[in-house]
Amino acid sequence: MAVPHARRTDDWWRGAVIYQVYPRSFCDGDGDGTGDLAGVRARLPYLAELGVDALWFTPWYLSPLADGGYDVADYRTVDPAFGTLGEAEKLIAEARGLGIRTLVDIVPNHVSHQHAWFRAALAAGPGSPERELFHFRPGRGEHGELPPNDWPSQFSGRTWTRVEDGEWYLHLFTPEQPDLNWAHPAVRQEHEDVLRFWFERGVAGVRIDSAALPVKEPSLADFTEGVDPHPYIDRDELHDIYRSWRRIADTYGAVFVGEVWLPDPDRFARYLRPDELHTAFNFNFLACPWDPARLRRAIDDTLAEHAPVGAPATWVLCNHDVTRTVTRYGRADTGFDFAAKAFGTPTDLELGTRRARAAALLTLALPGSVYLYQGEELGLPEAEIPLDRIQDPMHHRSGGTDPGRDGCRVPLPWRADAPHSGFGPGTAEPWLPQPEGWSRYAADLQSGDPGSMLSLYRRALELRRREPGFGDGPMAWLPAGPGVLAFSRGEGLVCVVNLGDEPARLPAYAESLIGSGPLTGDGRLPKDTAVWLRA
Template sequence: MAAVPASRTDDWWRDAVIYQVYPRSFADGDGDGTGDLAGVRANLPYLAELGVDAVWFTPWYLSPLVDGGYDVADYRAIDPAFGTIDDAEKLISEAADFGIKVIVDIVPNHVSHQHAWFRAALSAGPGSPERELFHFRPGRGAHGELPPNDWPSQFSGATWTRVPDGEWYLHLFTPEQPDLNWAHPEVRREHEEVLRFWFERGVAGVRIDSAALLAKDPELPDFTEGVDPHPYVDQDELHDIYRSWRAIADEYDAVFVGEVWLPDAERFARYLRPDELHTAFNFAFLSCPWDADRLRRTIDDTLAEHAPVNAPATWVLCNHDVTRTVTRYGRADTGFDFATKAFGTPSDLALGTRRARAAALLTLALPGSVYLYQGEELGLPEADVPRDRIQDPMHFRSGGTDPGRDGCRVPLPWVADAPHFGFGSRGEPWLPGPADWARYAVDRQSAAPDSMLTLYRTALRLRRTGAGFGDGPMTWLPSREGVLAFARGHGLRCVVNLSGRSVELLAYEELILTSGPLDEQGRLPNDTAVWLRA
């Protein structure tokens, strides 16, 4: 069993490396083609060797899986495709033995249409107490044939669905995900009990999905672009909800990370006040193009947003919703925007891989915590999923124009020469893996000193044991145009070259790690990063 290293801080979450597991695609323990908790338990040694501090699981609860588990039917039950509550408790305990904490995903904005509350609401009819837990409304128009308002969907398509008795219900996502009414005390009470349920089972934290969407303007007014306040994003009532949640988390010494997409830095920082959320995802960095000026500005803005409330920044290059880094960095447009996703966008994977290796060292050297999406440590590109195998509702609700998110959710390759690359032993995987993915398999990369997996293992080990990494100050250093150079504590330096040509390195005593080889003159090539000790 791996030794548990000492933390640099009692507040482990301020500088943790947190690995995101998408359970359907991580590892298949029972061989049925779907990843499960048994597969994760069997591969805890892999995660320990990689060197992560915690694992965040996307929803593993009972669900029809219309939206990848973000349509929850029962928060107190594990979906049979993944295992049982007993499996989850064993996983939490066994992960702790490896020094790995567990973070679960809570989806408070909505539930599944199969949730007991929503089934009861449909049966009870208009004006019933059961319907008060959701947003049921009569329609507009002479016969109620028009939806109650014009709110845009978080996916493509309508945000209201009419039921047989004539009323409409709100769903900012799919019709199978009815929005809860957070003005109702029973909704608040239930979620507080769900938090306690999982904290009692030993989880160390909770990731809050769509954290800025819960509260709605009670009048449900029409939406006008650019007019504040927004009727369902960043309502002031949210802060009272999260203060009550924080009080519960503090009882268990647990933490929150919020999925908060907000352009206003001051509004964003309010969620990170000392009595609310501990951290929030940094989507500006995730979507930032591979451009030195843009990256530096995003890093500065991020640190400035967090400074007033003394919250640590989080850094992430990829997750289960966005195009994988290797593919994105190999395109002409290296940023990310849901609105521009399209089939057939060309990518230079060799270029994208070189940049992704450099971005790994950049990210791991910045102050704060880091989120690593499964497969990122393998350098996986976005998979081209056949159209007849796509399952993501974003694809279908776009009329088939949006490729959806399944390309970053394809099962991991574990063994190069095994069927399905070692993901399960019998069943066809729920999403097919590309035929040429043997080169990305864990066993093949483990034996290669220059592989992406070896780079991540080395970087995470150095980050955990070396001085100057993690939470704390950073200072930009003078550098030529197109080069990012900054200092951390104890003489640590990070230099990332995006200038288009090789550059001379700063004076140093020790070259700690490079994302790629230096050139023959000892200079740092383009799209390469280095850690130095001055």
């Protein structure tokens, strides 16, 4: 059993390392092929030994799983596929006993079509109070056969679905995810009650899904490219909602992280004002190519965006929606764009793994908090899922051209010598197939290998906790050669990353703390390699 690591400060979130758990694929505790809370509880010692400060769980609520749980039918019930509410409460408490906090996911933009509210709205008919909780409208055209407006979808396909009585309802995602009407006081009250429900059960924070989307332009007018304000992205009314949420969170000492995809840094920073969200995800860094100038600019821009409101930056390399890091960095295009995803993209996994190891040290050395996606510490690549096994609606709504997101959601390998790499205790086929050779990434193999990705992460996280100069705080760029990023942290800590073509000379140092790979024989830093030094 690992020893709980000490809480750093009351503002733990400013420099925390937060591990994202996709419950369906983390660990199967009951042997049915689906990951569950029992599996997570069994692996808490592993997570404590890894050295993370908190766990963020993607939705574990009751759901038809039309979109991986982001179609929530009941926020106060854990889906039976994952366990029970009692198990969730035990998990929160057991993790806390190991010094690990818990964050849950809240999806304010929409609910499941199986949610009691939406079922009641369908049954009640046009003009009813039940339908006012959503966006029901008559159609356009001579017989109402056309959608009420032309808004583009967040996924491929239409944003409106017609019901039997002729009305249409809005869904920015799938038809199984009807959008809520945030102008209705009952919608606001329900979400505030849900926040209190989970805070009362010991949850330390909430990740807000699609945080810039819930509020819509009241008339639902057509979308016109380039015209502000946007009819459903980043509406000013959102800030009053998040201020009310912040007042609730403050009474529990809880925190928020928002999924805020916005290109305008000033608009982005508004969500991080002292009375709104504590943090927001840094997607510019996540999508940035493996290029020294662009990475430096992404880092500078991120810190500049956060400075006016005093919020800490967040750093993330991948998550449950994007191509895994070792695969992305092994391709000709090392950036990320949903529109560019395609089947059969050539990948050099050896190159990608080398870069991912360097990127891990770069990310963990930057000021602020870091989010790790499950399996990132194992160096898992993106998997190409057989067409008949793909479940992600992004694939199906694209007409089969988009490979979807299942490739980064493949169940984790725990034991190399067990069926299905030890994902569960029996022989049940996992809900998504593991590729051939998946067992070579198993945690038990890597745990005993000092050169493995898992050992690199464990050592780096140990150093990050031990050295007060890391985490939240100042940084300063240092002079460096072509293609090299070098910066100092705190008192005498230096991170150097070589993205150039030739081995790079290191600044004078007293001690090398950790490297993503060995130095050359003459003490230089090879390309696609990073090192932490004590000056």
